[in-house]
Amino acid sequence: ELADIKKVSNQPKVGFKELFTFARPAVIVAIGLMLLQQLVGINSVIYFLPQVFIKxxxxxAGNAIWISVGIGVVNFLCTVLAYNIMDKFNRRTILLFGSIVMSVSIGILSVLNFTLSVKQAAIPTMILIxxxxxxxxxxxxxxxxxxxGEIFPLNIRGVGTSIGSAANWIANFIVSQFFLVL
Structure with a gap:
């Protein structure tokens, strides 16, 4: 692997033209992944969580902030867990598992918030979030x-991941701007 990296590092760097010709499928996948990552609504939940509990x-306000801190701790601990399991399972399997967990929790949350009173729904809402x-x-x-970082060849990885990262932040902006309106 080190020999491959040294070999590629001696090759001339490529730019956007090469990125959109021979690496186009990787660009499409990177943009798609990062758009979907934001479209699952994670930043809307994190950004507006205190307002949900306050309003x-x-x-x-102080209690709502502490709930957000608790959710942040859950996020951190689960990200550490992900670090320990991400090489033990197929990437697709992990993404499908996460999608199912998120869908089921938000689906149950929707039902509970239409069937329970506000006071009854508070604790289950925290747990489901x-x-x-x-x-x-x-x-x-x-x-x-x-x-x-894995889908691009080494000689265009920097440019490719930059495009994926830009797609993530553009989607984050769009979702956060339209979430409350929706």
């Missing part, structure tokens, strides 16, 4: 960033 459930964060943090969160 939706009537929590005091933590499960949603778990699903994201062990799958879509770290795996997409790992995959965009």
């Amino acid at each position: 939706g459930f009537g929590f005091q 933590a499960i949603y964060i778990f699903g994201f943090a062990v799958s879509w969160g770290p795996i997409c960033w790992l995959m965009i």
Whole structure:
């Protein structure tokens, strides 16, 4: 592997033209992964979580912030867990697992918030959001960033991952701007 890296490092660097010719499938996959990573709604949950508990459930601001801190701790711990399991399972399997966990938790959350009173839904909402964060943090969160580094050949990896990263932040902007309107 080291010999391959040395061989590639002696090759001339390539630019955007080469990226969109022979590496086009990798570019499409990188953009798609990073768009989907944001479209699952993770940043909307993280950005607006305190407001949900303040305005939706009537929590005091300090308590709502501590709930957000707790969710951040869950996110961190599950990302560490992902680091330990990401090479033991197929990337696709991990992404599918995370998608199922997130879908089920948000689906149950939707049903509960239409069938329970506000006071009854507060604690289950915290638990289901933590499960949603778990699903994201062990799958879509770290795996997409790992995959965009893996799918590009070494001589165009920097440019390719930059495009994937830009797609992520553009999607983040779009989702965060339209989430409240939706």
